[in-house]
Structures are given as structure tokens and as C-alpha cells.
Amino acid sequence: MNKIITIGREFGSGGREIGRRLAEELQIAYYDHEIVLELVKRTNFTEAYIQQIQEKQPIPIFPITIGRTFSPQINPIMEQRNSVFIDQSNIIKEIAEKSDCVIVGRCADYVLRKKEPLRLFLYANMDFKMARCREKGNEGECLTDKELKQQILAIDKGRSKYYQFYTDQRWGDKSNYDLCINTSFIDLKKLVSVLSQMIEKYP
Amino acid sequence: MNKIITIGREFGSGGREIGRRLAEELQIAYYDHEIVLELVKRTNFTEAYIQQIQEKQPIPIFPITIGRTFSPQINPIMEQRNSVFIDQSNIIKEIAEKSDCVIVGRCADYVLRKKEPLRLFLYANMDFKMARCREKGNEGECLTDKELKQQILAIDKGRSKYYQFYTDQRWGDKSNYDLCINTSFIDLKKLVSVLSQMIEKYP
Numbered sequence: 001m002n003k004i005i006t007i008g009r010e011f012g013s014g015g016r017e018i019g020r021r022l023a024e025e026l027q028i029a030y031y032d033h034e035i036v037l038e039l040v041k042r043t044n045f046t047e048a049y050i051q052q053i054q055e056k057q058p059i060p061i062f063p064i065t066i067g068r069t070f071s072p073q074i075n076p077i078m079e080q081r082n083s084v085f086i087d088q089s090n091i092i093k094e095i096a097e098k099s100d101c102v103i104v105g106r107c108a109d110y111v112l113r114k115k116e117p118l119r120l121f122l123y124a125n126m127d128f129k130m131a132r133c134r135e136k137g138n139e140g141e142c143l144t145d146k147e148l149k150q151q152i153l154a155i156d157k158g159r160s161k162y163y164q165f166y167t168d169q170r171w172g173d174k175s176n177y178d179l180c181i182n183t184s185f186i187d188l189k190k191l192v193s194v195l196s197q198m199i200e201k202y203p
Numbered sequence: 204m205n206k207i208i209t210i211g212r213e214f215g216s217g218g219r220e221i222g223r224r225l226a227e228e229l230q231i232a233y234y235d236h237e238i239v240l241e242l243v244k245r246t247n248f249t250e251a252y253i254q255q256i257q258e259k260q261p262i263p264i265f266p267i268t269i270g271r272t273f274s275p276q277i278n279p280i281m282e283q284r285n286s287v288f289i290d291q292s293n294i295i296k297e298i299a300e301k302s303d304c305v306i307v308g309r310c311a312d313y314v315l316r317k318k319e320p321l322r323l324f325l326y327a328n329m330d331f332k333m334a335r336c337r338e339k340g341n342e343g344e345c346l347t348d349k350e351l352k353q354q355i356l357a358i359d360k361g362r363s364k365y366y367q368f369y370t371d372q373r374w375g376d377k378s379n380y381d382l383c384i385n386t387s388f389i390d391l392k393k394l395v396s397v398l399s400q401m402i403e404k405y406p
Binding site (some may be wrong): 121123174180190 | 328384
């Protein structure tokens with residue numbers, strides 16, 4: 001069975017960089033945004049639309065009772081979201097069949113649960129995440145500290161709701177992962193070097 | 204500064220064994236029950252009494268208001284507990300000054316926070332913990348599965364309350380640790396070998 005490493009991560013904790021470096025170090029495939037690009041190919045949706053529906057909280061629609069008859073209302077947006085999630089899950093399963101790999105986000109730990117992936121979750125304290133966002137420059141360039149903190153919390157809230165909705169599990173709850181790593185106090189390159197050794201020995 | 208590794212652990216997750224093996228592998232000091240023995244020497248309390256007060260939930264006493272005067276009631280049991288906690292914390296600080304070491308439990312991650320220890324938390328799923336308790340034989344020999352599960356939950360509840368009371372932090376909440384490790388799916392000896400390499404490289 002292929003060695004699959006899934007990475008859940010708080011925004012600003014360095015999850016994407018760690019995933020990419022880890023795949024390089026282990027010389028295995030790396031999937032993150034590549035999954036969205038594959039979804040674009042397979043659906044009629046644009047990249048921007050797919051990202052948007054993945055970042056917003058899915059809102060289920062409940063049946064409306066008319067007299068004693070249940071008339072389930074179809075919500076086209078929700079249908080679309082679910083269909084994108086199913087397509088995405090199929091892509092993730094195909095990827096996992098191909099070779100050893102690192103997959104970032106997208107509920108991959110849950111989607112691939114039967115393959116027993118090594119499930120990492122990366123987190124950090126708020127000061128670290130804010131400093132990292134400022135350093136990377138792509139987020140919060142013109143934001144006050146308060147605004148940046150709110151933005152980070154909002155992104156993580158979106159990830160949490162998305163994960164909870166599709167997996168019925170709590171995002172970031174350690175019982176859903178094999179290793180939870182606080183990235184606040186360690187150089188990321190050093191962490192990757194240590195992690196890759198650890199992973200090679202993992203069952 | 205000495206390298207200090209603190210281990211918080213759910214009951215039955217293998218924390219004590221991992222701590223002991225880790226100290227052996229790293230050839231550094233290991234402290235667990237040794238701290239209780241030192242407490243016995245320094246106080247008038249028996250080993251059994253110290254263990255009992257550490258495992259039960261500390262119950263604070265609140266001031267009773269008489270008219271407009273606050274008359275703080277002194278609770279001798281609580282006073283004793285606090286005094287044991289202070290003595291224990293002093294022992295832990297002395298230990299950490301002496302040499303590199305592994306310290307299991309006893310809020311050591313919090314007591315030594317200024318020394319920036321590497322804070323591990325070990326956890327596992329209930330099936331693993333129950334199987335391990337039965338295998339070790341010292342707990343739950345004559346218990347049904349339901350009773351054993353209740354016992355495990357009760358011990359962890361005691362640990363959680365004790366930690367929360369003295370640290371004002373949530374026990375097992377990943378934000379209070381550097382690494383949280385699910386021990387359910389890995390051979391403990393293998394985990395120790397991997398962890399010791401990881402720790403040698405940690406900052």
C-alpha cells in the first residue's frame with residue numbers, strides 16, 4: 001500500500017511549506033492546489049468558484065413539512081458543492097492509488113481513512129501565524145494587527161466548518177490525527193528534516 | 204540550558220513506558236514516581252496519601268460573605284494539597300537544574316515553562332487504552348469492558364481537573380504542547396526510536 005501523508009493545518013502555521021518540503025525530502029508526490037486544477041478540468045467551474053465554495057461554510061437545507069408530507073427542498077448551490085466535494089474526493093482517491101504522496105487539506109485524512117494515511121495536523125500560536133502572514137506578504141499587507149487576526153480566525157473557521165460538515169469530525173481535534181505539531185518554536189526546515197526521518201520509520 | 208522533555212499522557216496511552224524508554228535511549232535522567240518518593244522524604248505524608256491527593260479533583264473553597272465582610276474560610280485539606288503542589292514544583296525545578304531529563308506528568312510542562320521544555324502529550328483511542336490496561340494486568344483485571352472504560356475516563360478526568368486547577372490551562376489541549384502523539388497505531392519501541400532522533404534535532 002502506498003505511503004500517504006495528509007496534512008491538516010491552521011492558516012499561517014506553515015502547513016503548505018512543510019508539506020511541499022516534506023514531499024521533496026521524501027521524494028514523493030505533493031498535492032495541494034493541483035487538486036483544484038484537476039477539478040477545473042473535470043467540471044464546468046472556474047478555479048475561483050471552486051476555491052470560493054471550499055472556503056465558505058456549507059449551509060445544508062432541511063426538509064419543509066407540509067401537512068404530514070415531507071417535501072425535501074433541493075438547494076442547487078448545496079447540490080453543486082456536494083458534487084464538487086465528491087469529484088474532489090474521487091481525485092484524491094485516484095492520487096492515493098498512484099504513488100506515495102503528501103496531500104494538503106481537503107479532508108484527505110477522512111476521504112482516505114480506509115488507506116490508513118499518516119495524518120498530521122499543524123498548528124501554531126497566533127503571534128507566530130500573524131508574523132508569518134506578514135512575512136509572506138500575500139495576506140494582510142494593509143491590515144492592522146486586529147484585522148489580520150480576525151482574518152486568520154475567519155479562514156480557520158471556514159476550514160473548520162467545511163471539515164465538520166463533510167466528515168462529521170472536529171477539525172484540529174487531536175483524536176482525528178496521528179501527530180499534531182506546534183510549529184511556533186521550531187525552524188520549519190529543521191522540522192521537515194526531522195519529520196521525514198520519522199515518517200520513514202512510521203508503520 | 205538543560206534539555207527537558209515533559210510528558211503529559213492519557214491513562215493507558217503508554218506514556219510512562221515511552222518516557223522511560225526515551226530517557227534510556229537518550230541516556231538522560233527519568234522522573235516519574237521518583238518525585239513522589241522525594242516528596243515523602245520532605246513532608247510528613249505517606250506515599251499513598253500524596254498519590255491520593257494528586258489523583259482527586261482539588262476543591263477550592265470560596266470566601267463566605269457575612270454582611271459586607273469577607274471572611275475567607277481556611278480549608279486545611281486544600282491548604283495541604285497546595286503545599287504538596289508547591290513542594291513538588293520545587294523538586295521539579297531542582298531536577299531540571301541538575302541535568303537533561305524526562306519528567307512524566309505533574310504539570311511539569313507548566314511548572315518549567317520558563318525553561319521552555321519540549322512538551323509532549325500522548326493519547327490514544329479507547330480500544331487501544333483498554334487493551335493496554337488488560338495486557339498490563341495491573342488495572343481492570345476483574346472489570347467488565349464498561350467498568351474498565353469508566354475507570355480510564357475517571358482517571359483522566361482527575362488528571363484533567365488537577366492540571367486545570369494548578370495551571371489554568373486545559374489538559375490535553377494541543378495549544379499547550381509542542382507535539383501530540385497518537386500512540387494507537389505505532390509500536391511503542393519504534394516510536395521511541397523515532398522520537399529520540401527527533402528530540403536530538405529539536406531546538
